[in-house]
Amino acid sequence: MTPDHEVLVIGAGFSGIGAALGLRRAGIDDFVILEERDDVGGSWYANTYPGVAVDISAFSYSFAAEPFASWSRVFPPGEELKAYADHCIDAYALRPHLRFNSRVKRASYSESAHVWTVVLGDGTALTARFVICATGWLTKPKTPAIAGLDTFKGDLVHTAQWDRSLDLDGKRVGVIGTGASAVQIVPEIAERTERLHVYQRTPTWLLPKPDFAVPESVRRLFRRVPATQRTIRLLTDVVTELSFVIAMVHYRRFPFLAKAGEAASKLYLRRQVKGDRTLMRKLTPSYRVGCKRPSLSKGYWRTFTRDHVELVTEPIEEITPSGIRTADGEEQDLDVLILATGFHVLDNLPPFPMRGQGGRDLKEFWKTERFQTYEGTSIKGYPNLWFIVGPYSFTGGSWFGMIDYQVTHALRVIGEARRRRATEAVVRPEKHDRSFRRNLRRMRNTVFLDPSCRGTHSYYLDEHGDAPAVRPASTYEAAWRARHFDLDDYSYER
Template identity: 70%
Template sequence: MVIGAGFAGIGTAIALQKAGVTDFLVVDEQDDVGGSWHANRYPGIAVDITSFSYSFAFEPYPHWSRAFPPGAELKAYADHCVDTYGLRARLRTGARVTRADWDETAHLWRVRFAGGATLTARFVVCATGWLTKPKTPDLPGLDRFRGPVVHTARWDPRVETAGRRVGVIGTGASAVQLVPRLAPEAARLDVFQRTPIWVFPKPDVPIPRVVRRVFAAAPWTQRSISRATDAVTELSFVLAMIHYRRFPFLVRAGEAVSRLYLRRQVRGDRDLVRRLTPRYRLGCKRPSFGSGYWRAFTRPNVELVTESVTEVTESGVRTADGVHHDLDVLVLATGFHVLDNLPPFPTHGTGGRDLREFWRTERFQTYEGTAVKGYPNLWFIVGPYSFTGGSWFGMIDYQLTHILRVIGEARRRGATEAAVRPARHDRSFRRTLRRQGDTVFLDPSCRGTNSYYLDEHGDAPAVRPASTRTAGRRARTFDLDDYRFRRAGDDRADLL
């Protein structure tokens, strides 16, 4: 069973099909495929890495209209992949998983759904991703506001913002895209900022039709560009973020570029520069690419509010300085529960231990960013220590390589259980922690930034401290004996 029908789940289904595995089912709580690109529909939504990098290597898409295509095109690409590989018959949408329990006797996962149905699966791949549970701020009086309250992740197109007084709480990636769209049409726009964000210019240029025709006729041309953009992104991230202590000047150089862009965007307004400049190292929080975000604050109808919000009233928002901001519409650009929503449903493994509780008390940990000791036949795509910072699809690819090797070996041995050995799991985790020490994420300036990269233990489990190339090599070469293979009803400790 594959849980999640975003790109991670779609990629898993295609990989299983290519490997000759046909007895699988993909389930998703939403009413269609596409994951966050189906759920998120706020004005201005777009991918913030180039389209050349945002696709499966085996399925290039020549129809992107821009270098950074809008969300609707990403949803179209998801549909394209599902239809091209004939996955509709293996999909169950509107199926929300509420619980998963490991049956130690039968070597099966018993997966329960909203409505009471239960299905069993020999192997489970959790491909739900990070962006599934919107984070609503705990603000007194939020339920009293008389106007529309809308989260960017649950955008209601019926909400009218033109000519209205609009408040946006949050200044992360969604706000960077949304604010420039709201600013020209709102009568007044108040943006409530807790932590500034590093922003870089977004070279979002149209892709001419003639170029798209070349991509369609000669896919190798698009693949070549994809490899080049992947390499640049990967090299920049690995050297600057993963090997920060060796190359700190790269982070400082990136900060200088962002500061220069800020000064140009706000036309030298020193007060705006001061309030919009982050006081933490580049990389502590996810930076963003934006066209017009900072410039929006130079408009006479837009105000940057840096005082913290203390309460929401019937008619607006009150901040710590006592000022009341009258509003007609309140937009929550407050992101998602990420680490604290993994997994997004109670998951009980060997001995009935809940995985959330295990991670909360024992720290987030995985074997090679994919498996967890005590949870046989279960793998995560986009779990703790999985994302390598380069191509999202490169990450999916290396994790699928790992998963398919184990499933294939289990079938070869006639095994019904594949469980990572605790000692091998712990060794992998210790190696990850050692490498994590070189990253920018553990820089003292990152503390208190409310970054989803960091957890309550002071670790940075959202990122694997390795390159995608290194992770891919590990996925192809790790020792399969790091797993213990057994057959239900067979007393042998291991199957050879």
């Protein structure tokens, strides 16, 4: 059977764009990129709430092979990330490969034909020899299971589905959630509201955000001498690895890094809230830094020192037609309710039914036998399939570093299958299981198994007590392994 395409990439966010760039560099032109929305950019196209921005340096949050010299700031706003996605699409002439408004409904593998059949929402079926699943994590907004949510009569909006026409000026606004989205949106909207109530379930560790404008003279230097930008990227990569990856993944070996981060965060909190002990107590996490991803901010904590802003730590009992009632019986009338409650992450993998050998559904496999992968990207029993973002894929450092090494892995196998004239490549079960055992063994050294992490509602952890959202390795190790794993860890058939 001759499939419609050699490679099918699902998703046109940065993971899908990275896969397409890799295919271009490998000389593979028979591919299509399916995207359920009507434009590229993924999360950076969908998320347009006030204050949305990248939370690590843009010099690291970009493809190593496609640097961008036009960042206006060290931590640029979301619209610049969307512009960077467009830049990559045009620089590599990828638009003819894009197919928008193409939501994948299901995918299944034919063991006889060695092809994947992908059925779209409109009933169209496409076949491909190889599939790269680049659907990302932050795609399915999480709506909190709070009684009465559907009865609220005011304006109700999730940060991931922002309504740009929403008017907050002079309004009584409630924000549920204190994660990364809330840290960005709360300071941005505070001045516009008459009253702002932020409902916190779990406080977040914060560190100062060293954000500043990049002068035009520096941007010109980047364009004329690209090595200068590569040098800065190396520095920001190292800082990210030390502050996030090493501190989290090698917590038991280097506990002083986590303690230093907590001390720095507490000092920053003290300065932000001007010594208000009650507020400090409410905003100080009781878990180790790293149990949940810490955030960077320039003014989130300071916002709660404003007279018209209130931090509410009492549990929400019910949402009423006019506002929110908490467990202590207090009720606040609201005009606008903002859900900064994040996304379904692990429980949205994969985001559609995907059946491999024997017709087994991948979501069911992971549910019954725990999340597991080979080198964070492929799964036994699911030939010709690789995930850019899956269990044990992300080290916690640069998202783009992960994309680079995941794409490198997939393209090495596809290239080997082509060399052998094979139509099927599937990881050997014993190699897959060894990789999974290594991850479980290494996870013992991470912060995620610290008792303080229990009950934090961290998306790093799953119902089994594993932390499959993080690969227990540095980005540099993961990149090395992607370039050097034994290609015979896969079996190849024709």
